[in-house]
Amino acid sequence: MTLWTLFFKNSNILSEENSTQKKDILLIKDIKYKNKLVEVYLSTNKNINLSDLEKLCDSVGWLRRPIKKVKTAIQNSFLIVSLIQKIDGKACLIGFARATSDYAFNATIWDVVVHPDFQGQGLGKILVHEIIKELRSYEINTITLFADPEVVVFYNNLGFVSDPNGIKGMFWYPK
Amino acid sequence: MTLWTLFFKNSNILSEENSTQKKDILLIKDIKYKNKLVEVYLSTNKNINLSDLEKLCDSVGWLRRPIKKVKTAIQNSFLIVSLIQKIDGKACLIGFARATSDYAFNATIWDVVVHPDFQGQGLGKILVHEIIKELRSYEINTITLFADPEVVVFYNNLGFVSDPNGIKGMFWYPK
Numbered sequence: 001m002t003l004w005t006l007f008f009k010n011s012n013i014l015s016e017e018n019s020t021q022k023k024d025i026l027l028i029k030d031i032k033y034k035n036k037l038v039e040v041y042l043s044t045n046k047n048i049n050l051s052d053l054e055k056l057c058d059s060v061g062w063l064r065r066p067i068k069k070v071k072t073a074i075q076n077s078f079l080i081v082s083l084i085q086k087i088d089g090k091a092c093l094i095g096f097a098r099a100t101s102d103y104a105f106n107a108t109i110w111d112v113v114v115h116p117d118f119q120g121q122g123l124g125k126i127l128v129h130e131i132i133k134e135l136r137s138y139e140i141n142t143i144t145l146f147a148d149p150e151v152v153v154f155y156n157n158l159g160f161v162s163d164p165n166g167i168k169g170m171f172w173y174p175k
Numbered sequence: 176m177t178l179w180t181l182f183f184k185n186s187n188i189l190s191e192e193n194s195t196q197k198k199d200i201l202l203i204k205d206i207k208y209k210n211k212l213v214e215v216y217l218s219t220n221k222n223i224n225l226s227d228l229e230k231l232c233d234s235v236g237w238l239r240r241p242i243k244k245v246k247t248a249i250q251n252s253f254l255i256v257s258l259i260q261k262i263d264g265k266a267c268l269i270g271f272a273r274a275t276s277d278y279a280f281n282a283t284i285w286d287v288v289v290h291p292d293f294q295g296q297g298l299g300k301i302l303v304h305e306i307i308k309e310l311r312s313y314e315i316n317t318i319t320l321f322a323d324p325e326v327v328v329f330y331n332n333l334g335f336v337s338d339p340n341g342i343k344g345m346f347w348y349p350k
Contacts, residue, residue, distance in 0.1 A: 065280070069314075073279035078251075100275045100283065104248035105240070108275065108283050108319070132347060139244075141349055144283070146319065149341035160345040166324035169344020170335040172307060174316055 025084075031121045033087065040094070040123070041084045042130060046074055048082055052093040059115050074098065078107060081130045083114070083123055094118045097127040099135065099143075107135050109145040128158050146171075200259075206296045208262065215269070215298070216259045217305060221249055223257055227268040234290050249273065253282060256305045258289070258298055269293045272302040274310065274318075282310045284320040303333050321346075 025045075030037040050067050058064070074080055083095030094115040101107035109131055114123045135143055146169050147155050152162060163169075200220075205212040225242050233239070249255055258270030269290040276282035284306055289298045310318055321344050322330050327337060338344075 069279040073277035073281075076253075076276070076278040098277075100277050100281065101251070102248035102273075102275050102285070103251040104244040106248075106275065106283070106285055108281070110277070110281055136349065143347040144321065145345050147343050147345050149343070152343050152345070155345050158347070159350075160347045162343045162345050164346050164348075167344065167346070168322050168324070168327050168337045169342065170320050170322050170327070170330050170337050171339050171342070172318040172333070172335045173339075174311065175334075 028083075028126060029122075031085075031118060031123070033085065033117060036087070038085045038087045040118075041086065041091075042126070043082045043084060044079060044130075044134065045082070046077075046080055048074070048080070048093065048096075050074075053096060056093050056096060056113055056115055059117075060113055062113070076100075077110075078103060079131060079134050081127050081134075083118075083127065085118070095123050095127055097131055099131050101135065101138075101140060103138060103140070105140065106142045106144065107131075107140050109143065112145075124154065125158060128155075132158075203258075203301060204297075206260070206293060206298070208260065208292060211262070213260045213262045215293075216261065216266075217301070218257045218259060219254060219305075219309070220257070221252075221255055223249070223255070223268065223271075225249075228271060231268050231271055231288055231290055234292075235288055237288070251275075252285075253278065254306060254309050256302050256309075258293075258302065260293070270298050270302055272306055274306050276310065276313075276315060278313060278315070280315065281317045281319065282306075282315050284318065287320075299329065300333060303330075307333075 026042045027039060028042045029040050031040055050070055053070065054064065054067065077098040078101035080096070080098040082093055084091050085094045095113065095118070097109060097112040099107045099109045109128065112124060112127055132143060145155065145160065201217045202214060203217045204215050206215055225245055228245065229239065229242065252273040253276035255271070255273040257268060259266050260269045270288065270293070272284060272287040274282045274284045284303065287299060287302055289302070307318060320330065320335065
């Protein structure tokens with residue numbers, strides 16, 4: 001099956017009830033997992049299973065965050081993108097990213113994560129491309145993020161520029 | 176009159192109809208303008224006059240942006256803060272800043288502007304302090320911004336740190 005090919009309708013992987021997203025699930029790629037090819041789906045539905053998201057974040061060693069705040073953050077993000085693999089009829093969240101925005105000029109991408117078992121196969125790139133595509137459909141021109149040193153090259157390869165014109169990313173944390 | 180002193184009620188400077196903000200106007204400071212002391216008010220009301228905002232942005236030489244998109248951006252910002260001066264019974268917008276957020280973990284400050292006639296009197300600091308205070312009231316811990324080189328020291332003095340732990344601010348623009 002070729003990449004980026006089939007629009008996948010009528011999926012029962014995620015509940016699509018109450019979704020306000022304009023599309024929910026696309027079949028995007030067959031990727032390798034334990035010497036098998038598995039199907040991977042892309043969703044922009046905000047009604048994701050928060051326990052699954054917690055497990056995904058655990059898998060990359062992120063600090064746990066209160067589920068209630070995670071729910072608030074998702075509901076108030078401009079956009080979330082999830083990647084779901086389906087193997088033997090079972091669905092599993094393997095990738096996630098989200099963006100905040102003013103819906104007009106600026107957006108900031110946060111929390112890009114791919115499960116270690118599926119890294120190195122272009123899924124991070126797919127997540128970020130999807131976010132850029134959605135933001136551009138709203139004519140949002142300034143897409144930003146804050147990158148840890150080890151992923152700066154990854155984002156460079158996706159067209160992101162560090163400190164353009166000397167602009168510095170700055171952080172304020174509680175004392 | 177001392178600074179940061181009086182909670183100002185019943186102001187007619189801005190329409191407070193339909194406001195969802197928890198407070199609208201505080202009397203914050205008497206500042207100098209053409210050898211007079213003028214009163215300056217702080218508001219978090221999103222119903223600001225967009226033509227006044229355009230004039231304020233013109234005064235610092237920013238590129239004009241479509242009014243309709245500015246309205247969308249304000250409505251979808253987590254918070255806006257305005258400074259209004261009142262002289263001879265007339266109100267005038269002299270400062271503005273806003274922030275996007277997920278209402279839980281992260282926020283990004285955008286569009287901090289003070290009219291050139293009122294710069295150098297601490298109003299930029301008041302705008303940013305007010306945004307930090309509001310964000311902290313929601314227990315939002317990561318407050319970010321992108322600073323042009325000439326204002327990096329200004330934000331350093333307000334407690335912002337550039338590139339903490341090597342984290343880089345990155346931008347993607349349409350080709």
